[in-house]
């Protein structure tokens with residue numbers, strides 16, 4: 066392929082990989098499997114394009130006489146790409162590896178974000194325009210199509226091989242997450258999006274306030290809520306790479322909302338943690354979701370969100386707010402919530418002071 070076509074293909078594939086990677090972080094419904102499939106396929110395309118690029122620049126890299134400042138950046142970029150792809154491929158294959166407290170999937174996400182920033186910077190600084198003669202030509206387009214189709218076909222091939230060989234990676238969920246501690250009460254892993262670590266909450270003084278677009282705002286005591294017997298079997302699937310299925314017990318949110326009488330224009334329900342971490346669900350979905358006080362017969366442990374946490378089936382773990390103190394009924398979506406999951410750990414309550 067002409068150099069410029071290769072370079073633009075890499076940039077486009079990297080953009081697609083980044084976009085699907087970010088979307089995948091909040092995809093958890095089975096019908097969203099294709100987001101993860103596209104991400105995997107684009108990864109294979111990138112490997113193929115990079116192979117082409119490497120063959121082109123290799124002579125420049127192996128002759129020290131031809132080195133300049135750009136070579137150093139080129140090498141760094143190459144290292145970054147290799148690590149980003151390698152961490153993803155290794156995780157998919159079932160790899161178990163930790164560095165600085167982060168697993169392979171965490172590193173894959175970090176490297177992917179850094180790499181996207183580098184590629185954008187590189188494109189602004191050095192990108193050469195794609196000319197007509199870089200893209201026209203039947204043989205050229207045929208070659209590119211074969212490459213793309215071949216890469217696409219390799220993905221199901223990889224999935225089937227993994228299953229046939231029964232590699233550890235084959236036992237992952239469609240989101241890529243691995244099973245941990247299902248049906249074992251509080252024993253499954255705990256996780257905070259950034260570093261939320263509030264002090265244990267005293268159920269005696271704790272109150273849940275229901276506010277916002279409601280006619281009768283009101284508080285609930287722990288005793289009022291803990292008596293409820295609603296149940297939901299649901300899978301918590303953390304973007305950090307584990308999932309756990311539990312029988313949760315608590316109170317159906319619809320029953321709670323009915324006690325406050327919603328305004329006619331109520332559209333969303335926001336769940337707010339003592340740390341200020343918050344996330345919302347559309348009203349109908351919120352009604353069917355659960356506020357859990359128990360896992361099976363066990364009281365929720367502090368790390369899992371005692372006294373009250375959201376159980377939102379089909380949503381990723383990061384949306385299952387822990388240590389809830391407020392519920393706010395909203396008439397509009399809440400774009401600020403995406404920021405709250407980054408900043409909550411720096412509030413006093415989030416730091417545990």
Ligand SMILES: Nc1nc2c(c(=O)[nH]1)N[C@H]1C(S)=C(S)[C@@H](COP(=O)(O)O)O[C@H]1N2
Pocket residue numbers: 253254255256257258259260261301302303304338339340342368369370381382383384385386387388
């Ligand atoms: N208040 C608050 N709730 C939170 C988080 C957090 O950092 N703060 N982390 C979320 C993330 S990223 C996940 S995966 C789940 C983890 O729940 P667990 O610790 O019970 O496994 O809680 C979610 N709820």
Ligand SMILES: [Mo]
Pocket residue numbers: 256257258302303304305382383
């Ligand atoms: Mo998570």
